[in-house]
Each structure stands twice: as C-alpha cells, then as structure tokens.
Amino acid sequence: MLAYAPGEQPPPGKFIKLNTNENPYPPPPPVVEAIRAAADGPLNRYPDPMATAFRRAAAEALELPGPEWVLAGNGSDEILTILVRAFVGEGQRLRLPYPSYILYRTLADIQGAEWEQVPFDDDWKLPPAFGHSDDSMRLVLLPNPNSPSGTVVLPDQVAAIAHSLDCPLVVDEAYADFAEQNCLDLVHSNHRVLVTRTLSKSYGLAGLRFGFLVAQPHIVAELAKIKDSYNCDTIAIAAATAAMGCRDWLVDIRTKMNATRDRMSTRLSELGFAVTPSQANFVWCTHTDGKHQAMYEFLKSNQILVRYMQFPEWGDGLRISVGTDEQADACLLMLQRFLA
Ligand SMILES: *Cc1c(COP(=O)(O)O)cnc(C)c1O
Numbered sequence: 001m002l003a004y005a006p007g008e009q010p011p012p013g014k015f016i017k018l019n020t021n022e023n024p025y026p027p028p029p030p031v032v033e034a035i036r037a038a039a040d041g042p043l044n045r046y047p048d049p050m051a052t053a054f055r056r057a058a059a060e061a062l063e064l065p066g067p068e069w070v071l072a073g074n075g076s077d078e079i080l081t082i083l084v085r086a087f088v089g090e091g092q093r094l095r096l097p098y099p100s101y102i103l104y105r106t107l108a109d110i111q112g113a114e115w116e117q118v119p120f121d122d123d124w125k126l127p128p129a130f131g132h133s134d135d136s137m138r139l140v141l142l143p144n145p146n147s148p149s150g151t152v153v154l155p156d157q158v159a160a161i162a163h164s165l166d167c168p169l170v171v172d173e174a175y176a177d178f179a180e181q182n183c184l185d186l187v188h189s190n191h192r193v194l195v196t197r198t199l200s201k202s203y204g205l206a207g208l209r210f211g212f213l214v215a216q217p218h219i220v221a222e223l224a225k226i227k228d229s230y231n232c233d234t235i236a237i238a239a240a241t242a243a244m245g246c247r248d249w250l251v252d253i254r255t256k257m258n259a260t261r262d263r264m265s266t267r268l269s270e271l272g273f274a275v276t277p278s279q280a281n282f283v284w285c286t287h288t289d290g291k292h293q294a295m296y297e298f299l300k301s302n303q304i305l306v307r308y309m310q311f312p313e314w315g316d317g318l319r320i321s322v323g324t325d326e327q328a329d330a331c332l333l334m335l336q337r338f339l340a
Helices: 029-039 052-061 076-087 103-111 155-164 217-223 234-244 247-270 292-301 325-339
Strands: 016-018 070-073 093-098 114-119 137-143 169-172 193-198 211-214 273-275 282-287 304-311 315-321
Touching (some): 029 234, 052 070, 052 234, 070 217, 076 103, 076 137, 076 169, 076 211, 076 217, 103 114, 137 155, 247 273, 247 282, 292 304
Parallel strands (some): 093 137
Antiparallel strands (some): 070 211, 273 282
C-alpha cells in the first residue's frame, strides 16, 4: 500500500513553518501549568482509560448533555482510525470528497477496504452523489472546513446529507474553531452524525497529541471497545482537560489568526493569486502563471515552508498556513519577489 505522507517536520528554528497548519502561538498558559503538575504526579500508574476528567470538561465547554457523549483519542487521527476500524471491513467502502484529507484513503487501505472519491464542484460545493448510499458504503467522511480549500459545507446541507445516507457521516472538524458555524448540534438529532475535533490546530497543541469524538452515548460506548485500553496518557489528559477551560483564550486566538488570514488573502489576491475564501487557519491559492512548485522551492530556499499540493486530474496549488503577522509578511514578501 501507499504510505500517508505528512508535511515536512524539519528541526525547530530553521524555517518559518507554514506547511502543516499548526498554531504559530504557544498553547494557553494553564495548559503548560497542568503539564508541569502532571509531571509531578503518579506517572508510575497507568492513566484513566476513559480520560474521565477530560470528558467532563469537554461536555461542559461544548454544552453537551454529559461526558458519555465524548470519546478521547491520541490525536483526532486516532479517532479516525477507530472509526474506520469500527465501521469499514474488508471489501467494504468509505467515501470522501476530493480534494480533501488523503489520510482517509490510507485508513481504508489498512482495512483492505475501498474508497470512493466524490469531486467537489467548481466552487467547492458537494454534488448530490455525496449523499447517495448503498449496502457496501459503510462510512462517509467530510472534513469541514475542508483541507486544502478552507471552505465549509453549511450545517443544513450536512444534515441533509446525513439524512440521505444509510451509514454514519463523520464530520471532521479539525478546523471548526476558526469557522463561523459548526455541526456539533446535529449530533443531538441524528445518531449517524459523528463529529471529530482536535487540540492540534486551534489550541496550539499539535506536539501533545489529543483529539476527541462527539457522538451519541450508545455509539461512544461501542467505539470505546475498539480503542487501545490506555490510548491517552496522563500528561495529555491533564493538558487537554485544562485546555477545555480556556475558552476566552480560544476566542482571542481565533480573532487574531482570522485577522491575519484575511489580510494574507487580500495581499495574495493583490499579487495575482486566486484565493479560495477560507474559514480555517490556512489559505489555498493558485496563480495564473502556474509555477506553484517553483514558488514552493523558492520559498523553501529562503527558509519558508509552505505546502505544495498536487491532486491528480484536478490541479495543483499552495496551501499556506496562517502564521504570526511577521511570518505572513515574510512569506508575502518572498512571493512578491518571486513574481517580480
Ligand atoms: C490536522 C488534521 C487532523 C489531525 O489532527 P490530529 O489531532 O493532530 O491527529 C484531522 N483531520 C484534518 C482534516 C486535519 O487537517
């Protein structure tokens, strides 16, 4: 099988890193304090297998009926692994939109399952085929906001898709903290809607590994049977629990990063890029001169890493993560030089 190829992770300090949608800012201070306190705790003991403290904190922060609506994972990638393992057997199928998050295909390959890609239309809307279903289709995955586009499918349409499918619909909300709307409410009215979240992007905790699922309690209870018994460690549980109490910090970081994103988008348009309106912490852009790979190389030779992406039969472009204002300016200046 083909391996999933994550974005480059060079040693820290050498590059301005705008290639994997990490937060350019450090995590909230109470999270760092919680990590220090946990390091002084009983690390000789196994962690709480169900991360109860985190589930309670998440249920409160997200106004869920209770902790039994939450399943904690070692990054939302682990939650996605659990979901694909649970629902998609050998010879069965999962569906994803195209272009989107390639990892889903790898997860299908591991199961000996097949994947079906449904292309977005020209303005990143989903065609009706995305909601069609048959016996062999066992799971449909939708990154929302999508990567690499940063575009969203509105909750009403997601609800309609979930309704027309006979299999579960995973709404991968890795970037939802940057978006205007999300699909969390749909979980209450439809047990087939499964929402995944991560602390990697909005909370600045990609190095920690923590993500979670929000679904109806009977689904969470079944999925818990499939996870590794101690899938989240003591330090990560303490950090993630503290993070759930930092809602004001989250509002501030979102305001700051979305302002940088909108400024980046405007400037890229002025430089002649077509920029897809983004509701995430990155922008997807293409240039009429089409030299995206050369732009990527030029930026890299100037210690700026962005993601060059090429989707067969679809096209290529640059996905640039939202950095600090200084990082964004450095990247924009280099692109201006390249185009001069
Ligand atoms: C980054 C990302 C994830 C992975 O999040 P982790 O919690 O770091 O595993 C999942 N889905 C999408 C669409 C992402 O971009």
